[in-house]
Amino acid sequence: MIGLPQLYLLAGAMFAAFAVLSALDRTNRKRFGNAAFWALIALSFFAGDRIGDLGNGILVLGLVGLAGFGLLGRGDPPTTSEAERAASSERRGNRLFLPALIVPVTALVGSLFLKDSGWIDPKQVTLVSLGAGVLIALTVCYLWLRPPPLAPVEEGRRLMDSVGWAAVLPQMLAALGAVFALAGVGEVVGGIAGQAIPEGSLFAAVAAYALGMALFTMIMGNAFAAFPVMTAAIGIPILIHRFGGDPAIVCAIGMLSGFCGTLLTPMAANFNIVPAALLDLKDKNAVVKAQVGTAIPLLACNLLLLYFLAFR
Amino acid sequence: MNYLVLIGILIVVAGFALRLNPLLVVAVSALATGLIAGKGFVEVLSAFGKAFNDNRFVTFIYILLPVIGLLERYGLQQRARTMVGNMRGATTGRLLIGYLLFRQISASLGLISVAGQAQTVRPLVAPMAEAAAERQDPALTEEGREKVKAVAAATDNVGLFFGEDIFIAIGSILLMVGVLEQNGIHLAPLQLSVWAIPSAIAAFLIHGARLLLLDRRLSSPRGTSGEGDHPKGGGGVSVAASPVTPPPRFAGSPSPSGDGEDL
Numbered sequence: 001m002i003g004l005p006q007l008y009l010l011a012g013a014m015f016a017a018f019a020v021l022s023a024l025d026r027t028n029r030k031r032f033g034n035a036a037f038w039a040l041i042a043l044s045f046f047a048g049d050r051i052g053d054l055g056n057g058i059l060v061l062g063l064v065g066l067a068g069f070g071l072l073g074r075g076d077p078p079t080t081s082e083a084e085r086a087a088s089s090e091r092r093g094n095r096l097f098l099p100a101l102i103v104p105v106t107a108l109v110g111s112l113f114l115k116d117s118g119w120i121d122p123k124q125v126t127l128v129s130l131g132a133g134v135l136i137a138l139t140v141c142y143l144w145l146r147p148p149p150l151a152p153v154e155e156g157r158r159l160m161d162s163v164g165w166a167a168v169l170p171q172m173l174a175a176l177g178a179v180f181a182l183a184g185v186g187e188v189v190g191g192i193a194g195q196a197i198p199e200g201s202l203f204a205a206v207a208a209y210a211l212g213m214a215l216f217t218m219i220m221g222n223a224f225a226a227f228p229v230m231t232a233a234i235g236i237p238i239l240i241h242r243f244g245g246d247p248a249i250v251c252a253i254g255m256l257s258g259f260c261g262t263l264l265t266p267m268a269a270n271f272n273i274v275p276a277a278l279l280d281l282k283d284k285n286a287v288v289k290a291q292v293g294t295a296i297p298l299l300a301c302n303l304l305l306l307y308f309l310a311f312r
Numbered sequence: 313m314n315y316l317v318l319i320g321i322l323i324v325v326a327g328f329a330l331r332l333n334p335l336l337v338v339a340v341s342a343l344a345t346g347l348i349a350g351k352g353f354v355e356v357l358s359a360f361g362k363a364f365n366d367n368r369f370v371t372f373i374y375i376l377l378p379v380i381g382l383l384e385r386y387g388l389q390q391r392a393r394t395m396v397g398n399m400r401g402a403t404t405g406r407l408l409i410g411y412l413l414f415r416q417i418s419a420s421l422g423l424i425s426v427a428g429q430a431q432t433v434r435p436l437v438a439p440m441a442e443a444a445a446e447r448q449d450p451a452l453t454e455e456g457r458e459k460v461k462a463v464a465a466a467t468d469n470v471g472l473f474f475g476e477d478i479f480i481a482i483g484s485i486l487l488m489v490g491v492l493e494q495n496g497i498h499l500a501p502l503q504l505s506v507w508a509i510p511s512a513i514a515a516f517l518i519h520g521a522r523l524l525l526l527d528r529r530l531s532s533p534r535g536t537s538g539e540g541d542h543p544k545g546g547g548g549v550s551v552a553a554s555p556v557t558p559p560p561r562f563a564g565s566p567s568p569s570g571d572g573e574d575l
Contacts, residue, residue: 004369011372041371048365054354057361060339068336080385089387089394096391100383103376104422107481111502126501127369130376130481137379145386155381160374165335167374170483171367172338174490176320178363179342179356181494183317183349219321221328224484228491236495247497251488252477252507259473263466267328275429275465279438286462287469294470294519301514309510 003121007131012045018157021150022075030073034161037066041168060175067165074161077154099137099144106133170224177228186232193234202243203307209234210303213254214261221267223258230254239310249310257302263295264288320345366494370486376422392427393436404444404460405527408467409520411437415471416512420478429468438464448530456530463526467519474515477508 015038022028023035040062048056066072080088089096110129114120120128138152160167180186193212197204212234216226235254239245262268266288276284283289320341327337339360346356380388395414415427427433441464446452452460476482480501488504 007372007375008368011368011375014375014378044365045368048368053358053362053365055361056365057357057359060361060364061357064335064339068333068339070333085385085387086390087387089390092386092391094391094395096383096386096388099379100388100423101421103379104479104481107422111480111500115500123498123500124369126480127372127486131372134375134379138382141379141382145382147382147385151385152378152382155385156374156378157381159377159381159384163374165333168371169334169338170370170487171364172335174367174370174487175360175363176324176338176342177491178366178494179346179360180317180320182351182356182359183320183345184314185317185320185345188315188317219325224487225324227484227487231491232495236492236497240497247492248499248503249507251492251499252504253511255484255488256474256477256508256511259477262473263469271429271469275433275468276462278429278434279461279465281458281462283458283462286458287465290459290462290466291469293522294466294515297518298474298511298515301518302511305510305514309507 001119001121002128003124004127007124007127008045008048010131012042014153014156015039015042015045017153018042018160021077021153021157022161025075025077027077028073028075028161030071031075033066033071034073034075037063037072037165038160040066060172063165063168072161072164074164075157077158079155079158099140102137102140103130103133106130106136173222173225174228176225177232180229181232186229189229190233190237194238197238202311205234205238205243206307206310207303209239209250209254210257210299210306213258214264214299217258217261218265218267221262221265221269223255223262226258226261227251227255230258243311245310246312250306253302253306253310257299257306260295260299260302263291314349316348317345319348367487367490370483370490373481373483373486389431393432403448403527404441404463404530405523405525407441407444408437408464408523411464412467412471412516412519412523415468416475416516419472419475420512422476422479422481424472424476424479424482427468428472429465433465433468437468445530448527452530460526460530463523467523470515470519474508474512478505478512480505 019035019037019039019042022031022038025031025034028034040059043051044056044059048059051059107126107130110120110132111126114129115122115125141147141152189212193208197208209230212230213223213226216230217223220226231251231254235250236247239250240247262271266273266285272288272291273284276287281287323341323344324337327341328334342360343353343356346359347353351359411432418424418427438461441460442457445456445460449456477484479485482505485501485504489499489501492499
């Protein structure tokens, strides 16, 4: 049965290839920092289940050290020029979108139809389909575009280097959520919220969750950090267990309430501050200000959608 | 109840405010929170390591990069720009509504990096919106011009945030699956992602309506000067300007993902 172990081998192989090519890349002054970072992630995918919890903790400290002391640079693998790309885009037309669509379509079709096939772990059918989609798309690209053999890895590494350490931030924030849970942060926040929410008032509880997601996201700069805390504090114990809310709806709309917070905060720098710099705007908060009029009514909408959809 | 465990939240806030490396801030916050809660160093580090390991599937999404990078090598971005360029609406509002729809639909198919602030907004959408605004209001002020560009950037964010969660294999959906899993609730990604659709529609209607209002303001003779919703500086938190570095080309979700100093 195909499941996470096989997928992690695939991902481990990709990051290992990034590490090797980074180490050989003389265009990057900090090439060994990049190589070490991607090698640790490869190790995590290959052997994460064998090195023990403490081993994983030490691995994370390695990643944090490399990123925290600025040891990551950016490689510049050889690629096509802007003119070559324009010519290729002109010649190949909208067919270029097709390989890009293979991945989402395979992921969707697989999720819908392969769940009970017996040869895929039913809990991981989406990720397995996604991995299969990537392999199919790569095969199609090799046959159609005839790139140099290493091109997909080199182009992947180019994009990976531009993401850099931020690639593992969501995983780090999920782990932070786990430590918060261990320390009882959710209960403390939930206790404060519980005192604030009038007993038995579903609407107040929904409002506390949706607004709490938005506020916490504004403080933390991203909804990923807010979600585990608010969901453990209010979403699961109060909305799902006490009021019997549908977990899928509570979580999906809760997360989107958090996204309204992302629109409202300069902390979410890459979405709100970097674009202002890119567009040479004098007011660095101009993008946030342009988003306020959408984010606040949308947050109210999410609150109402949550209230009316999740508790039928 | 031990209110001191909230120190971790303060550390995160302070760390982001001081623009320290977020990985470092998150690690320090986790250690401080665990130690204050009375756990030992090894216990906290192990718990952190275990959760990091359990959440590897969030990082699995980067398996897409070789395909996207390869297609970019053969002009995928240029193709996307041509496609947006062909949606040459007559007005700023209609142009941006078309872009909003394009962004929401492509993000909902998982194609989050075919467009973006660097890929499409700066080279194409913002200049086109500005050009359309100049046609609508020949006396467009500098302030009005800035506002149109900011709205173009905002439209990209709204389209991305309220499109991507419809895709089943995006980081935030996988995070939800993981958090629910930790609490003994088993859900498939598709069950979550369909519930992103109502909010996506609401986002389209609300932001679309605002874009039409922008059109009306631009077309009315008294134009954009001196409108009440444009504070004359001093509003909001002032954050030091980021150096103009290209933002990540693969921004996974509305969680920070930038290179180094951007956070």
